Amino acid sequence: MDATQLLKGVLDAAVLAVVEDDDGYGYDVVRRLRSAGLEEVGDASVYGTLRRLYAAGALSSYVVPSEEGPHRKYYGINPRGRELLEAQRKSWRAFSETVDHLLAPEENSR
Amino acid sequence: MSTTLPVPTAPGPDGGGATGDPSLDARWYAAAVRSELSDLPSDVVEELAGGLEADLADLAAESSTPLAERLGPPRGYAAELRSAAGLAPRVRGGAGGSGLWARATEGVREDVEHAATHLRAQRWWPGAVERAVLLRPAWWALRGALLAWLVVGALWGWGQTLGGILVVLAGAAASVEVGRRRPVVPWKRSLVLAGNVLAVLVAPFALLSLAQPQTVYVDSGYVNSGPDTSTGVWVDGRQVTNLYPYDAQGRPLTGVQLLDDYGQPVSTTTGGAQDWTTFQEPSPLVPVVDAEGVVRWNAYPLQVRVDGGAPVEPSLPQPTLAPLLGGAAPTAGAPSASATPTELATATPSATATAGVREPLSGATAEAPPAQGTLAPTPTASVAAG
Known part of the structure; x- marks a missing residue:
């Protein structure tokens, strides 16, 4: 099964989850996702998701100027984002339980 | 924001x-x-x-x-x-x-x-890019030189001059500076791009011009159109038309046959108009004919025909010269080399073959071994030649 297809559905939740504890800039978020095991995540997908969540009011954003390079755009979760994350956690749990149940052949067949 | x-x-x-x-x-x-x-x-x-x-x-x-x-x-x-x-x-x-x-x-x-x-x-791309990046300054210099070459050529022609070379060098330096600064403004980038394209287009022509033999301006025209020094007798860059021998006593001689060190006759002219003058007039100089009927242009002084008359002895540059010292005295018994012009007064053409034959010269002229043993005697009579 193509993991990238699965990833699309949960990317919002995953991105919200990695910035829940600590603010992060774009590539920082990508790295956290990858180190958590989502190797196939695409840079542009993560950036686009960050922008969309920001546009939806789930993230706050601020720019940190840099002396020697381009400025960094940091994203942090806000109350609206926490609500969204909590809602997505619930729906993911329900969804994954359902699919787990569906995909467990031995239990299902008896 | x-x-x-x-x-x-x-x-x-x-x-x-x-x-x-x-x-x-x-x-x-x-x-x-x-x-x-x-x-x-x-x-x-x-x-x-x-x-x-x-x-x-x-x-x-x-x-x-x-x-x-x-x-x-x-x-x-x-x-x-x-x-x-x-x-x-x-x-x-x-x-x-x-x-x-x-x-x-x-x-x-x-x-x-x-x-x-x-x-x-x-796989090879990163390495190739790395080398290309290393070579980039060389391209900057070349680009500037090519464009400057184009400008110099368009303004002052394509010959190589010191000024042109300096401008080409300056162009190369300026182009390197432009490359180092990496213009960011759009129109400057467009200008640089246009310069690069132009330089690439100019490059083949510059190469061709380098490959062709350079135009040489060292008076080749002068040499080619100048007098032909391969014939005749030349002294100090001027062509000599007649020679005037004098004996050891300083007296003028006539009928003196000259050979060079290759044994060839020394002839100032062979009668062609171009040997005498640039105005295409017939040469007034007249050769003599020796006893075997051969025309001798190397018996000096050559006689001169004035206004179609009989050939006469030319006027001498000096009537006499100071006698030579030492060993120059005429040997007793030897025939004197001092043939005076009066002695050798021109004979009529009818006398050509049988005219009195002069003795070969000796004494004063015998200091160097002759190139040939003897020469055919030269008659004093002149032929109508020229």
């Missing part, structure tokens, strides 16, 4: 990415992505691509593999960014102009982009 640092305007698909400089690679890639988003309102673009340079610079610093190879072409990256951000995909051909031209260039652009991505994925 945030402010953006100046980024280079979007270059072509291959316009300066993969330079081996990570930050430059990131800037180029970010600029390319921004250009793919150019149909969106600027605040949306800023929202999407803000901070992209920093993120890409981080990524680029991780490995030397060019971004375009790791992330794919900027176009695909931009499309993914849009889609993840929940924006509609770009409508092709709408924003960039309409009509056939836009569609045609779109196709070419896509092809070039494909080819560039394919190239970047090659």
